[in-house]
Amino acid sequence: MKRGAGSLRRGVLGLGVLAGLAGLGGAVAAEPREAISVRLPMAGYDLLMREGDVTGLAFQLSRLPGELRGRVGDVTVALRLKDGQVKGTLGSSPVNLDVKKEGDVLNAKGGFWGRPVTLKLSPQELTVYVRDCTYRLKATEPGRTYEGRRSCDASLRPPSVVSLPDMFLAASPEEQASLLLLAL
Numbered sequence: 001m002k003r004g005a006g007s008l009r010r011g012v013l014g015l016g017v018l019a020g021l022a023g024l025g026g027a028v029a030a031e032p033r034e035a036i037s038v039r040l041p042m043a044g045y046d047l048l049m050r051e052g053d054v055t056g057l058a059f060q061l062s063r064l065p066g067e068l069r070g071r072v073g074d075v076t077v078a079l080r081l082k083d084g085q086v087k088g089t090l091g092s093s094p095v096n097l098d099v100k101k102e103g104d105v106l107n108a109k110g111g112f113w114g115r116p117v118t119l120k121l122s123p124q125e126l127t128v129y130v131r132d133c134t135y136r137l138k139a140t141e142p143g144r145t146y147e148g149r150r151s152c153d154a155s156l157r158p159p160s161v162v163s164l165p166d167m168f169l170a171a172s173p174e175e176q177a178s179l180l181l182l183a184l
Contacts (some may be wrong), residue, residue, distance in 0.1 A: 039160065047183055072090075097112055135160060
């Protein structure tokens with residue numbers, strides 16, 4: 001009996017995969033996006049965003065009210081998110097970020113990763129200076145998907161692409177700025 005049930009499950013799973021590949025999986029395409037997707041010329045990763053956490057291969061953060069805590073790579077993250085500011089530490093580096101949301105434009109500026117950072121996110125563009133690299137990405141799907149070049153890539157490399165899930169768009173401006181700066 002178990003063997004038959006397992007075969008049935010594999011068969012149903014296989015049909016689901018084939019339907020998705022054939023473009024017949026309309027219900028799958030309509031589901032909300034769940035991951036911050038980052039595609040860089042030499043790397044790509046997804047950060048699964050859920051109600052209580054954000055996780056990826058080397059990305060484990062707890063989303064607590066007014067806080068982000070956990071690890072990104074080998075760095076401990078302890079950030080307080082409150083009233084237009086992000087304060088805390090990334091490893092031993094202090095974080096002091098001012099965040100402003102004016103209409104549908106999010107701006108952030110300050111210290112992050114032990115260096116100066118700037119961020120502008122609008123439905124039309126995502127511009128970020130972080131870790132000595134400037135991202136100038138234009139919306140290919142307004143407010144959701146951004147594509148363009150990074151200053152730290154050779155001109156012949158493919159463009160960078162960043163896609164944002166529904167849960168990211170529902171997060172506070174302070175959390176949005178922090179997650180983008182951590183992800184990039």
